[in-house]
Amino acid sequence: MADSRDEPLVLGIETSCDETGVGVVRGTTLLADAVASSVDEHARFGGVVPEVASRAHLEAMVPTIQRALKDAGVSAKDLDGIAVTAGPGLAGALLVGVSAAKAYAYALGKPLYGVNHLASHICVDQLEHGSLPEPTMALLVSGGHSSLLLSTDITSDVRPLGSTIDDAAGEAFDKIARVLNLGFPGGPVIDRYAREGDPEAIAFPRGLTGPRDAAYDFSFSGLKTSVARWIEAKRAAGEDVPVRDVAASFQEAVVDVLTRKAVRACKDEGVEHLMIGGGVAANTRLRALAQERCEKAGIRLRVPRPKLCTDNGAMVAALGAEMVARNRAASDLGLSADSSLPVTEPHVPGAHAHAHDHDHVHEVSKDNLYS
Amino acid sequence: MLLLALDTATPAVTVALHDGTSVIAESSQVDARRHGELLLPAVHRVLADAGLRLDAVTAVVAGVGPGPYTGLRVGLMTADTFGLALGVPVHGVCTLDGLAYASGIEDGPFVVATDARRKEVYWARYEDARTRVGGPAVDRPADIAEEVAGLPAVGAGAALYPDAFADVRGPEHVTAAALASLAAEKLAAGEELLEPRPLYLRRPDAQVPKNYKVVTPQ
Numbered sequence: 001m002a003d004s005r006d007e008p009l010v011l012g013i014e015t016s017c018d019e020t021g022v023g024v025v026r027g028t029t030l031l032a033d034a035v036a037s038s039v040d041e042h043a044r045f046g047g048v049v050p051e052v053a054s055r056a057h058l059e060a061m062v063p064t065i066q067r068a069l070k071d072a073g074v075s076a077k078d079l080d081g082i083a084v085t086a087g088p089g090l091a092g093a094l095l096v097g098v099s100a101a102k103a104y105a106y107a108l109g110k111p112l113y114g115v116n117h118l119a120s121h122i123c124v125d126q127l128e129h130g131s132l133p134e135p136t137m138a139l140l141v142s143g144g145h146s147s148l149l150l151s152t153d154i155t156s157d158v159r160p161l162g163s164t165i166d167d168a169a170g171e172a173f174d175k176i177a178r179v180l181n182l183g184f185p186g187g188p189v190i191d192r193y194a195r196e197g198d199p200e201a202i203a204f205p206r207g208l209t210g211p212r213d214a215a216y217d218f219s220f221s222g223l224k225t226s227v228a229r230w231i232e233a234k235r236a237a238g239e240d241v242p243v244r245d246v247a248a249s250f251q252e253a254v255v256d257v258l259t260r261k262a263v264r265a266c267k268d269e270g271v272e273h274l275m276i277g278g279g280v281a282a283n284t285r286l287r288a289l290a291q292e293r294c295e296k297a298g299i300r301l302r303v304p305r306p307k308l309c310t311d312n313g314a315m316v317a318a319l320g321a322e323m324v325a326r327n328r329a330a331s332d333l334g335l336s337a338d339s340s341l342p343v344t345e346p347h348v349p350g351a352h353a354h355a356h357d358h359d360h361v362h363e364v365s366k367d368n369l370y371s
Numbered sequence: 372m373l374l375l376a377l378d379t380a381t382p383a384v385t386v387a388l389h390d391g392t393s394v395i396a397e398s399s400q401v402d403a404r405r406h407g408e409l410l411l412p413a414v415h416r417v418l419a420d421a422g423l424r425l426d427a428v429t430a431v432v433a434g435v436g437p438g439p440y441t442g443l444r445v446g447l448m449t450a451d452t453f454g455l456a457l458g459v460p461v462h463g464v465c466t467l468d469g470l471a472y473a474s475g476i477e478d479g480p481f482v483v484a485t486d487a488r489r490k491e492v493y494w495a496r497y498e499d500a501r502t503r504v505g506g507p508a509v510d511r512p513a514d515i516a517e518e519v520a521g522l523p524a525v526g527a528g529a530a531l532y533p534d535a536f537a538d539v540r541g542p543e544h545v546t547a548a549a550l551a552s553l554a555a556e557k558l559a560a561g562e563e564l565l566e567p568r569p570l571y572l573r574r575p576d577a578q579v580p581k582n583y584k585v586v587t588p589q
């Protein structure tokens with residue numbers, strides 16, 4: 001096992017929202033990233049329906065595990081550990097993934113690592129750009145989160161500097177897309193329309209950017225209302241809504257605030273690396289503006305490819321592999337799904353775990369395991 | 372033959388091992404809010420009691436409900452994954468059938484009812500302990516009161532609504548031991564068991580919560 005400790009082979013399971021993700025990594029190398037999404041089933045509701053997501057996870061889990069192992073070209077018995085998103089997320093959805101991971105780890109005789117979804121979004125960048133610099137500043141933006149996090153060790157120290165006080169950034173994209181009748185999810189379609197629009201056509205407000213406002217917190221609720229009112233006023237006046245300009249101007253307001261605050265946090269904390277993750281990190285304008293502003297400020301920007309930014313199992317496997325590599329305590333078989341797992345807890349060690357209790361699951365159940 | 376049976380469709384988290392002749396180990400805990408936490412440790416305990424390892428299991432039997440969904444899925448997901456990891460078949464058994472079997476009532480008709488929450492019951496009608504003749508369905512007790520009037524009724528769902536179910540019998544919750552015994556009988560008789568897919572009986576609530584995707588605690 002000595003060599004596998006450096007490059008652990010880990011399977012990761014993610015079910016915190018509407019994607020059933022199973023990934024396989026070897027250390028910081030991506031071997032497989034299988035995702036089954038129920039997004040189409042949610043589209044007509046204009047948002048993620050938890051019960052629909054949970055039902056879909058149950059159906060998709062076993063085929064998705066099989067696909068991930070096949071894509072990776074590895075056998076389950078060679079795994080060094082099973083990682084799973086323990087939280088935060090939708091409670092019922094998380095529970096499906098945690099149940100699968102526990103059963104799989106137990107049946108295979110592998111250690112189990114319940115890990116934090118947000119820390120996984122940061123750690124996934126190791127699969128793209130190699131080991132995370134320490135410290136790393138992370139801007140996480142998706143339909144569920146908008147946070148600035150500072151990490152000196154992704155397995156043990158993640159500090160929240162700020163987060164949204166109302167809507168998540170991705171949620172604002174969904175809502176504006178709905179007002180513009182562009183469907184769900186809103187992110188990709190707004191991005192597409194915005195490319196042909198003028199980002200300076202309409203001056204939408206930049207929330208929480210006043211001198212007395214919290215430097216690292218976000219607010220997108222006022223922006224959302226302002227955009228919706230602007231559109232309604234146009235419609236009420238019988239005028240055409242310039243969809244492309246609205247999309248571009250709205251998007252600019254979001255990414256301006258996100259990048260401005262992220263760069264400021266890096267400067268204030270003396271951090272030279274910024275990583276951006278979460279579904280909104282797939283936004284082309286966010287990537288471009290972040291690149292521009294980071295270059296100007298002398299900050300190295302790390303943004304994974306879009307498929308690794310949205311929820312997936314590879315990110316969970318990446319963090320699980322890091323837990324194995326750094327000898328963190330495994331979770332035990334009583335691991336629960338925690339819908340509000342704090343970001344300050346990158347993983348959920350077992351109740352009786354201590355610092356070097358790497359083989360906790362083995363200890364609990366070695367008589368009943370294969371090997 | 373070694374069957375591992377489990378059920379999480381009622382407030383009970385229940386696990387049993389059956390060797391083809393009889394139940395050799397079992398565990399039942401009643402805690403409707405902790406299915407996820409309790410199931411795997413229970414599996415581990417039952418195996419340890421029997422002095423066996425999980426890889427000795429030749430088939431998995433899971434209660435497919437009907438039952439409140441979140442708990443129900445814990446058992447089915449666990450069974451599915453064991454099936455994958457062990458390379459053994461996974462069978463489904465209707466949870467209400469397990470209760471009917473455990474009741475031991477030979478002269479029907481009688482009904483089984485479990486709590487479906489929202490002032491409803493999951494229920495089915497039986498000719499005898501092994502023969503379901505109606506259901507499973509989900510209904511308000513008042514709406515089926517006439518249909519079930521005068522019939523013995525098994526299960527915690529019946530005990531909740533004495534106006535509809537006058538003659539309540541035990542057991543309250545299903546046991547995996549009953550499920551395993553029923554499955555073993557059926558398999559020995561060459562009968563097909565169910566697919567291990569959940570009996571939801573209701574469409575999902577198509578409600579998008581206000582902060583539908585929030586995974587950052589506020």
Ligand SMILES: [Zn+2]
Pocket residue numbers: 117121142144278279310311586
């Ligand atoms: Zn996410």
